[in-house]
Amino acid sequence: MKNILLFGAGKSATHLIEYLLQHARSDNWILTVADANASLAQQKIGSHSAGKILQLDITDIAARRNAIGQADIVISMMPAFLHGQIASDCVELGRHLLTASYVDNDMRQLEPAIAGKNILVLCEMGLDPGIDHMSAMEMINN
Numbered sequence: 176m177k178n179i180l181l182f183g184a185g186k187s188a189t190h191l192i193e194y195l196l197q198h199a200r201s202d203n204w205i206l207t208v209a210d211a212n213a214s215l216a217q218q219k220i221g222s223h224s225a226g227k228i229l230q231l232d233i234t235d236i237a238a239r240r241n242a243i244g245q246a247d248i249v250i251s252m253m254p255a256f257l258h259g260q261i262a263s264d265c266v267e268l269g270r271h272l273l274t275a276s277y278v279d280n281d282m283r284q285l286e287p288a289i290a291g292k293n294i295l296v297l298c299e300m301g302l303d304p305g306i307d308h309m310s311a312m313e314m315i316n317n
Contacts, residue, residue, distance in 0.1 A: 176203050176204070176205055177202075177203060177204050177205070177247045177248065178204075178205050178207065178245060178246045178247050178248075179195060179204055179205065179206045179207070179246065179247065179248050179249075179250065180207050180209060180229075180242055180243065180245070180246035180248070180249045180250070181195070181206060181207065181208050181209065181249075181250045181251075181252065182209050182210075182231075182233060182249070182250070182251045182252060182253050182257075182261060183209075183210060183251065183252035183253045184208050184210035184212065184215045184216040184218075184219045184252075185210075185215075185252065187252055187275065188208075188219070188252040189219060191250070191252065192206070192208060192219045192220065192226075196220065196223045196225060196226055199223070199225030199226070200224075200225060204225060205225055205226075205227065206220070206225060206226050206227070207226075207227045207228070207229050207242070207245075207246070208220055208226065208227070208228050208229070209228075209229040209230075209231040209233075209242055210228070210229075210230070210231065211230065211231065211232055211233070212230075213228055213230035216228040216229070216230070229242055233253060233257055233260075233261075239260070239261070239264060240264050240267075240268065243261070243264045243265055243268050243270055244268050244270075246270055247270070247271070248270065248271040248272075248273070249261065249265050249270050249271065249272045249273070250272075250273045250274075251272065251273070251274045251275070251276075252275055255274075255276035255277075255279065258274045258276055258279070258281070258282065258298075259279070259281025259282060259285075261274075262274070262281070262282055262285055262296060263281075263285065265294070265296070266285055266288045266289055266292055266294065266296075269292050269294055270294065271294050271295045271296070272294070272295070272296045272297070273295075273296075273297045273298075274296075274297070274298045274299065275299055276298060276299050277298055277299045278298045282296070282298060
């Protein structure tokens with residue numbers, strides 16, 4: 176069973192959480208949603224048997240590393256300025272990471288270490304903020 180750790184239960188994570196839970200049983204996943212607001216995280220996973228919550232202050236280094244160490248893959252829906260800290264822990268612990276932000280200098284500095292760990296760190300790959308949304312709306316409206 177794969178353990179997916181998702182940092183952040185805000186609005187931008189809602190559909191991702193729904194998607195991961197929808198596929199959790201068939202793909203043999205357990206999803207842990209980590210957020211400072213436990214009730215928000217609980218609201219997002221509901222009573223789904225493949226969903227767990229973890230109340231976590233992202234700035235608590237020991238708690239963050241402990242959570243990452245138990246995951247097979249980490250997804251960060253946190254603000255972009257926090258991705259570097261999460262990525263650094265993922266590299267150190269050899270965990271795959273997906274983020275919703277573009278590559279910044281903090282991430283770029285980790286590239287040699289990422290290559291040496293044989294892990295996937297995948298950041299936002301859109302052409303330009305807005306173009307992907309406009310394309311999606313065009314498809315929806317037509």
